[in-house]
Amino acid sequence: MGEKFANRYWGSRTPAKSKAEFFGAVTTPAPSGEGDIATIRMFGPIDSWGGWWGVSTTDIGQVLDELPDTVVRVILRINSPGGEVSEAVAILNMLRAHKSSITAVVDGLAASAASVIAAGCDETVMSPGTQMMIHSPWSIAAGNATELRKTADVLDNFESTLIEIYSGKAGADHDWPGLLAEETWLNSQAAVDLGLADRIAVIPDAGETATPGGDPDDDNDDVEDTTDILVASIIPTPVASASGTPTGKETAVAFSDDQLNTMRASLGLADDADETAIMSAVTARPTPQLPDGVVTIDASALDELRTQAQAGVEARAHQKREERDRYIDNAISRGKFAAARRDNFVKLYDADPEGTRAIIDELAENTIPVAEAGFDADGETVAAADDAAVAAFAARMGFTNGAR
Known part of the structure; x- marks a missing residue:
């Protein structure tokens, strides 16, 4: 349909x-x-x-x-x-x-x-x-x-x-x-x-939560150490206790017992470590290093690589189209099907090159005369045996009498 x-x-x-x-x-x-x-x-x-x-x-x-x-x-x-x-x-x-x-x-x-x-x-x-x-x-x-x-x-x-x-x-x-x-x-x-x-109307949907039957989200598997994330999430931003001009002095931050215990455990400190020891341990943590096999690259160099990769993709696509056209035109010249059906076979080839080749290879040669045998209602040349070939191909592809 x-x-x-x-x-x-x-x-x-x-x-x-x-x-x-x-x-x-x-x-x-x-x-x-x-x-x-x-x-x-x-x-x-x-x-x-x-x-x-x-x-x-x-x-x-x-x-x-x-x-x-x-x-x-x-x-x-x-x-x-x-x-x-x-x-x-x-x-x-x-x-x-x-x-x-x-x-x-x-x-x-x-x-x-x-x-x-x-x-x-x-x-x-x-x-x-x-x-x-x-x-x-x-x-x-x-x-x-x-x-x-x-x-x-x-x-x-x-x-x-x-x-x-x-x-x-x-x-x-x-x-x-x-x-x-x-x-x-x-x-x-x-x-x-x-x-x-x-x-x-514009109807809001249910939003992005979980897809039934989907796999759990494993996006955090590559995080080697979550301590930095943990500390950042539990240390509140200092807020001035009174109005006036800041003096540049550090303001003490009060943590709850649960926060202190969490940070001590994450940083491997003793149970009695105070806020000063905790902040010192956070400051002393080494700068995270890139994992083995991961390198940085200049943005302009990355853009050039992407441009070259895209050019390669386009060249390969052009090569495949030329290969497709040569194969289909060769089949037409050998009388496997009429030239009027070329566009249909091109579409089938683009969807499934291997399967389409297998079917065309099985078609007998010279079943469709190369010379014009008549004209259809639109003026396109149609070989007399073309309908039988198309019907056989449609049956192979599963097109029977199912309504669409």
Whole structure:
């Protein structure tokens, strides 16, 4: 569901390095003091494949299962181009089944299947300047006329599902088939006016605390000695006891017994060491040294190294693009697929070079005539056997009759 390939990290879009870059959850106590609030950030495509392809029902299920029992409200923040209809409906039903109230907040875009989730929650809030898009579902299919007619029937069934959800939110009085067929885009106010959203507002989330299922923060493992931090945290800043001009004399600082005991233990002093001995021990501490293997470098030299590294990265990227183009153009010249399909294979190659090479290598040569065999509706040349090759490739990549 959505523009072809728009919901995958193919082509010029760089794949996320980790799922946490576009999907995760945090919790914090509710302002009322009764229970906790959880924020789930769904900032990517909706896709059953999971991984860096998108957010799946498995991802949502794991997060919901790991939320504390004290959570009474879930804020689902959405910025998504959409994805698979059935996956979105399953995610929506999992959220509805959770004991907490669910508030959907559109932070950027809730398009296609993402609008199904946004509109189906207990409350739908459009952040200022955001967009929602609804349209009829589409699919990629291959086969004879009978198979294609079956696919059309499946799409009609999926559209009835969308209308059921949208009508449940905004009522059945709207021309939903017409709105879906037109691919209707709604700004924040239009979404509220149509009834697919309840209001426009900026909704604070639960804040950055702990991610359910995440690893503990080990950022302090490289601190060799915490005594300096400890002393700095427990020695208060001296404050003048009376008004007037400072004399330059040191002002005595009074410590509590607990503070004194903590500092004595940290500095390895005797139990009866007084404030003077403690301050002397702090002053005498050696200046911290850099760990072995760590060196300092002039800022200008560091900048030069970074510039050179970036130039190397760009040169390597250019080299990879040239290698890709040579490989794909060679496959076209050998009749493995038509030149009209070049851009599609470029996108697939950028996403998975090794897998795409394996598939292209298996394609028979000279199955697609190099000479023009006809023209499509846009005037592009299309070889007669090209459709069969594309259908076979689509089947290899898992594109069947699943609606998107």
